[in-house]
Amino acid sequence: MKFAFSEISLPKRGSLALAVFADNELSPTAKDVDKITKGAITRALGSSRFKGKIGNFLEILAPVGLEVSRIVLFGLGEVEKLSQTDLETVGGSLVKKLNSAGARSVTVIVDELATDDIRTSDAAAAIAMGAMLGSYRFQKYKTDIDETSEPTLVRMTLSCKSSAVARKAFADMEAIVEGVFLTRDLVSEPANSLYPESFAERCLELTSLGIEVEVLDEAKMQRLGMGALLGVGQGSTRDSRLVIMQWNGATGKKASRKPLAFVGKGVCFDTGGISLKPAAGMEQMKWDMGGAGTVTGLMKALAGRKAKINVVGVIGCVENMPDGNAMRPGDIVTSMSGQTIEVLNTDAEGRLVLADALWYTQDRFKPEFMVNLATLTGAIIVTLGHENAGMFGNNDELAERIFAAGKEVGEGVWRLPMSDAYAKQIKSPIADLQNIGTGGRGAGSIVAAEFLAKFVNDVPWVHLDIAGMAWSSTDKPTVPKGGTGYGVRLLDRLVHDHYEGK
Incomplete structure (x- = not known):
């Protein structure tokens, strides 16, 4: 799987992943997307058990107003308690969820985080690191592989402010x-x-x-x-x-x-x-x-x-x-x-x-x-x-x-x-x-x-x-x-x- 970093922008294809905080507080980009999709995010949250906690995911297929195939909401919990390992967990879980859905690419929007402990660029790099760690498979000796269980995700783009800084941080993490x-x-x-x-x-x-x-x-x-x-x-x-x-x-x-x-x-x-x-x-x-x-x-x-x-x-x-x-x-x-x-x-x-x-x-x-x-x-x-x-x-x-x-x-x-x-x-x-x-x-x-x-x-x-x-x-x-x-x-x-x- 390949990783890329960009400044914040909505993709024109693939999947879109957006953060939601504790008690379903939408991140800035999630709020913008909710308006574009005429309240699709708000309606989906209202009819689910999603609460914005770490480990919570919610999928919205074929959202109106966007060209992406799906929106995946992921919980980040309480920002002041957020850790690097939490962000890695999000990345690893996101890869598994998107592979099970058959997705080929995803853009993850990482908005500014109101925390003194984690810079937004580091958060984006940590999500990418978790995704990379979670993508590992040892199949060297398998000759009969079920195609439906094969990973489909080939590209993840982390979209955030100071994307060049995030890209540099991820280079060390990748090593x-x-x-x-x-x-x-x-x-x-x-x-x-x-x-x-x-x-x-x-x-x-x-x-x-x-x-x-x-x-x-x-x-x-x-x-x-x-x-x-x-x-x-x-x-x-x-x-x-x-x-x-x-x-x-x-x-x-x-x-x-x-x-x-x-x-x-x-x-x-x-x-x-x-x-x-x-x-x-x-x-x-x-x-x-x-x-x-x-x-x-x-x-x-x-x-x-x-x-x-x-x-x-x-x-x-x-x-x-x-x-x-x-x-x-x-x-x-x-x-x-x-x-x-x-x-x-x-x-x-x-x-x-x-x-x-x-x-x-x-x-x-x-x-x-x-x-x-x-x-x-x-x-x-x-x-x-x-x-x-x-x-x-x-x-x-x-x-x-x-x-x-x-x-x-x-x-x-x-x-x-x-x-x-x-x-x-x-x-x-x-x-x-x-x-x-x-x-x-x-x-x-x-x-x-x-x-x-x-x-x-x-x-x-x-x-x-x-x-x-x-x-x-x-x-x-x-x-x-x-x-x-x-x-x-x-x-x-x-x-x-x-x-x-x-």
């Missing part, structure tokens, strides 16, 4: 959405298509954006002593990979500043290894690389909008498979840090991958901070459901900034505690650490975070457990069912608001 789409694509791919080597190849495609990409094979990782990561992948016929992506966008004196670092768990398929998972639902483990997918999409977003900051993204890509060479429960592996790990459960493998990826990142790049993302524990879904990612860390300021960024973009996080009492559970009687706790199923997500903390070497660090957020079983206005792309917007906002250009 971010492209990063989200890459993450959704990666998470949606089946494991026979996306495996460590092919994942690395997808990352290498980002060099066209100016990202430096380096791929470490198993021989290089062996020389570095990455026994934890390699141990996870040794049961697979697919070789493991560590991918390092660098975006050096800082200029001048800031070019030598320490980079920000994002690290992702990339278990391209997780059978559980010898500690085999139940068959029911195992197909979902194709998205156990969701953390690595987010890091990759974030790097594309930052490079796409030419962020003025130095950032490194590191992803550890493996398959966790059960064969004659697979790691066994009770094995002891030696991590790159030199710490030995007793592997009591081979299905607690993501933390082993991250152990070496985190240590490598802090050791090589000496970053300003590290944020890692991982679909790490089912326990976090029990705790937080699918509304928030679990957040853990050793730095209050970084955690607070991530929490605030999440609220701004509608990607929630919730911080959980860490302490020595939990850390004691990963002490092994025969090695330095063990990969699961002694407390059974209790506090599983916290114990996993305590394990990761042993490999950050006092660098400011936050761990995001996104097991409940990387995939959605429901269809939402801006997040279609499937891979969500969670975390790309959250971390882009973190970078933009607190680190870029400073």
Whole structure:
């Protein structure tokens, strides 16, 4: 779908979308159109349950006095309470409604908003962003597609004052959405298509954006002593990979500043290894690389909008498979840090991958901070459901900034505690650490975070457990069912608001 921006004018074809505020207060253009159509809008509102709330839509077909095929009224609620995520929801919902109606083009009139928080040009860009997010579909492998369910909308024009400003704002938003789409694509791919080597190849495609990409094979990782990561992948016929992506966008004196670092768990398929998972639902483990997918999409977003900051993204890509060479429960592996790990459960493998990826990142790049993302524990879904990612860390300021960024973009996080009492559970009687706790199923997500903390070497660090957020079983206005792309917007906002250009 293509997006365009123009100064306010009524279209001569296609569909027309107009805003209505709380209690059915018409926007200025809606009032004008109501006069042109001899009260059609007023009559339609009077005979419906439409109340101008966010999520309210009302369609008027073949309106008299206009050449458009339909008018779609959309609610914006109380202006003083309007947020960017509300506007994105409107955009995403509008796309779905118009596609179901078979519309091919729409002009959305965005009149001046009486609010100090949102400029009209930003509102128009936000609606376009929501529409773009909501238009996503993963149909790469479908050969028998019902034409009646195919999207028909090919063009959306946002008509507003200062349309050039809106167009510029949307350019950055579009780059971010492209990063989200890459993450959704990666998470949606089946494991026979996306495996460590092919994942690395997808990352290498980002060099066209100016990202430096380096791929470490198993021989290089062996020389570095990455026994934890390699141990996870040794049961697979697919070789493991560590991918390092660098975006050096800082200029001048800031070019030598320490980079920000994002690290992702990339278990391209997780059978559980010898500690085999139940068959029911195992197909979902194709998205156990969701953390690595987010890091990759974030790097594309930052490079796409030419962020003025130095950032490194590191992803550890493996398959966790059960064969004659697979790691066994009770094995002891030696991590790159030199710490030995007793592997009591081979299905607690993501933390082993991250152990070496985190240590490598802090050791090589000496970053300003590290944020890692991982679909790490089912326990976090029990705790937080699918509304928030679990957040853990050793730095209050970084955690607070991530929490605030999440609220701004509608990607929630919730911080959980860490302490020595939990850390004691990963002490092994025969090695330095063990990969699961002694407390059974209790506090599983916290114990996993305590394990990761042993490999950050006092660098400011936050761990995001996104097991409940990387995939959605429901269809939402801006997040279609499937891979969500969670975390790309959250971390882009973190970078933009607190680190870029400073």
